[in-house]
Amino acid sequence: MSAAAVPNTHFAPALLDWYDRHGRKQLPWQTPRTPYRVWLSEIMLQQTQVATVIGYFRRFVDTLPDLPALAAAPVDQVLGLWSGLGYYSRARNLHKAAKLCVERHGGELPHDFDALAALPGIGRSTAGAILAQAFGQRRAILDGNVKRVLSRYHGVDGWPGATATARTLWQHAEDNTPDARVADYTQAIMDLGATLCVRSRPRCGVCPVSGGCIALRERRTAELPARKPAKTSPTRATCMLILRDDAGRVLLQRRPSTGVWAELWSLPEASDVDAAEHTARRAGARIDHARTLDSFVHVFSHYRLAVTPLLARAVPLPRAADGDGLRWYTADEYTQLGLPAPVRRLLQSLPD
Structure with missing residues (x-):
């Protein structure tokens, strides 16, 4: 394995080539890939792994197949479908956002970044993921998996939740996002973090961008990204x-x-x-x-x-x-x- 750094211009092509051969392309929100299904999956995948989300996602869309149906549903029904996924503010915000889309955006998710990010429960990364995957816009994302990939690849010190560290990671995310095949790239970098660049025992030997990874070169994969400073839980x-x-x-x-x-x-x-x-x-x-x-x-x-x-x-x-x-x-x-x-x-x- 080469220890020489791979220029950033090689990052996206190498990742997309790996995705074409090994990426996940049959997840339920990818077939069909509608804005509503992408949005729902992105909210469910916050704090929750893909394997857990799949069953909940299917039950949810079977009952509430589109945004107007979600907006019209009683909140108890939405929370009932969500029950067991945890972090219930996600479900409440999903419901509130659907109602706002009906009231202000013709029953559809807005294509404009600022309007989308202003909806309850949709921050910068989630808005970017929706616009990239549903509308093909060139938007960077920075979820937990991507933070881990970029922290290691670029050797970024500091806890990713800290303001200065997050600013650095966002810059890397923006720089690495390609102009073409943005939807595939977005899924690819999330897949990389979920399947190879995992927290414990990352599979560096089969990673498509390992040649440029600073953490691997410096043997720091165990310490990057830095963990959140410990606090005693009352x-x-x-x-x-x-x-x-x-x-x-x-x-x-x-x-x-x-x-x-x-x-x-x-x-x-x-x-x-x-x-x-x-x-x-x-x-x-x-x-x-x-x-x-x-x-x-x-x-x-x-x-x-x-x-x-x-x-x-x-x-x-x-x-x-x-x-x-x-x-x-x-x-x-x-x-x-x-x-x-x-x-x-x-x-x-x-x-x-």
């Missing part, structure tokens, strides 16, 4: 109330419009049994035969949530709740809602 504790009536219905509560799990349906949370009793009374019931289930920890990006489930029988049969977003749902009903993944797993694990 732990928060909560009690989740699982209140069931004799008909098997469960009391759920709509979460606030901001914060963790915003607008999803979840189990009411309480600090202790007395607070749980108060919640039950607001829903027209009282707690009987309460018992705690096994505690568990759910890890978020910025903190850990220690959950103690409290399973209780609702007596007498509850009336419909009037306030605080409280509502009783059957199992058939709540499985169709947008539920946080740990709450869905907890409900699925309940004893009969």
